[in-house]
Amino acid sequence: MLCLLVADLHYSLPKFDWLLKQAGKYDVVVLAGDALDLGAIADFRAQTAVVRKYLARISQTTRLIVCSGNHDLDSQSESGEKVARWIDELRDANLARDGDSLVIGDTLFTICPWWDGPVVRERLAAQLARDAERREGLRWIWIHHAPPIDSPTSWTGAKSFGDAEVAGWIAQYRPDIVFSGHVHQSPFTNGGSWVDRIGPTWIFNAGFEFGTIPPHILVETALGEAAWLSAMGVQVVQLDQPLVRPLAFASALPAWVGATIAQSAPNPAA
Numbered sequence: 001m002l003c004l005l006v007a008d009l010h011y012s013l014p015k016f017d018w019l020l021k022q023a024g025k026y027d028v029v030v031l032a033g034d035a036l037d038l039g040a041i042a043d044f045r046a047q048t049a050v051v052r053k054y055l056a057r058i059s060q061t062t063r064l065i066v067c068s069g070n071h072d073l074d075s076q077s078e079s080g081e082k083v084a085r086w087i088d089e090l091r092d093a094n095l096a097r098d099g100d101s102l103v104i105g106d107t108l109f110t111i112c113p114w115w116d117g118p119v120v121r122e123r124l125a126a127q128l129a130r131d132a133e134r135r136e137g138l139r140w141i142w143i144h145h146a147p148p149i150d151s152p153t154s155w156t157g158a159k160s161f162g163d164a165e166v167a168g169w170i171a172q173y174r175p176d177i178v179f180s181g182h183v184h185q186s187p188f189t190n191g192g193s194w195v196d197r198i199g200p201t202w203i204f205n206a207g208f209e210f211g212t213i214p215p216h217i218l219v220e221t222a223l224g225e226a227a228w229l230s231a232m233g234v235q236v237v238q239l240d241q242p243l244v245r246p247l248a249f250a251s252a253l254p255a256w257v258g259a260t261i262a263q264s265a266p267n268p269a270a
């Protein structure tokens with residue numbers, strides 16, 4: 001299974017255009033939070049309307065997984081917590097979002113909402129506990145916008161901007177992979193990285209760059225390899241090997257990455 005991970009598109013329409021063009025090359029596309037941007041000039045209703053259309057079109061070309069980030073919270077719940085109602089309301093057939101857990105092939109995906117208070121946090125804790133009961137024999141991947149605290153994937157260059165709760169859940173449940181985002185600088189700063197390993201768990205955060213192509217991570221589960229592609233270059237890790245730092249930039253693209261990139265993108269559905 002070939003997965004594409006991006007996050008933190010922050011209402012950049014050129015990046016959504018890129019994602020729409022690329023999506024059909026992948027078995028699964030993951031957008032790990034912050035599709036919208038609280039600081040953008042366009043108001044939130046306009047942003048959600050536009051992004052919803054992109055997500056619907058992407059989900060016509062492949063399986064799409066979307067979780068909320070802190071920039072996606074457009075509403076307040078009855079208990080007074082900020083929530084991403086527009087993501088809860090997504091109903092496209094090929095799209096899974098916050099609160100969904102689904103098995104694709106040999107992999108269980110748990111899609112975690114951004115939580116702003118105890119109600120959503122406890123709902124997420126219950127979802128993880130439920131999924132732990134059925135992970136046996138499956139690869140277990142979480143989609144959680146914030147990476148864990150005290151990880152290079154959450155290092156800003158000055159402090160860890162990660163999440164303590166998810167660090168605790170990772171220690172408790174030891175999932176195979178956590179797809180995250182949120183801390184834009186991590187892959188580009190001293191002491192930071194796009195990848196970490198905590199016990200058996202691989203953590204990924206592709207980071208943020210300006211421009212039309214978001215930094216992104218490809219994971220080929222059959223080969224057990226992950227590659228990070230950014231304006232800085234390409235780095236690759238083998239998922240069945242220990243993580244050894246410093247990671248070198250690849251002098252040539254691994255064949256499977258080159259073949260994926262070279263593949264002409266299918267025409268996105270009109």
Ligand SMILES: [Fe+2]
Binds near residue numbers: 069071181
């Ligand atoms: Fe974020």
